[in-house]
Amino acid sequence: MGRLATDAGVFPLYEVTDGRLTITRKLGTPKPIEEYLKAHGGFRHLNAAEAAEVEAQVRENWAQLLEREKADQG
Numbered sequence: 229m230g231r232l233a234t235d236a237g238v239f240p241l242y243e244v245t246d247g248r249l250t251i252t253r254k255l256g257t258p259k260p261i262e263e264y265l266k267a268h269g270g271f272r273h274l275n276a277a278e279a280a281e282v283e284a285q286v287r288e289n290w291a292q293l294l295e296r297e298k299a300d301q302g
Contacts, residue, residue: 229267236264237286240293248300251293261286 233239234253238261241253261283265271274282 232259232264232267235259236261237290238264240290242293242297249293249296250300251297255290258290 230239234241235255235258237255237258240251242249242251244250262279265274265279265282271279271282
């Protein structure tokens with residue numbers, strides 16, 4: 229479940245050292261969030277629209293992490 233969560237981008241892996249964020253496991257093509265949600269079981273109650281909302285939020289969070297990493301490295 230942990231690998232699937234990171235592969236889908238739900239749980240990003242990163243380090244913060246001296247206040248600088250570095251993503252330690254970047255996503256190539258992320259697995260669909262729906263794959264993680266179905267496997268988890270605790271999200272079975274979500275309908276397709278709600279799952280799409282979760283996916284949108286996860287992708288937004290990734291975009292913010294990438295921006296923060298870029299700012300911290302530059």
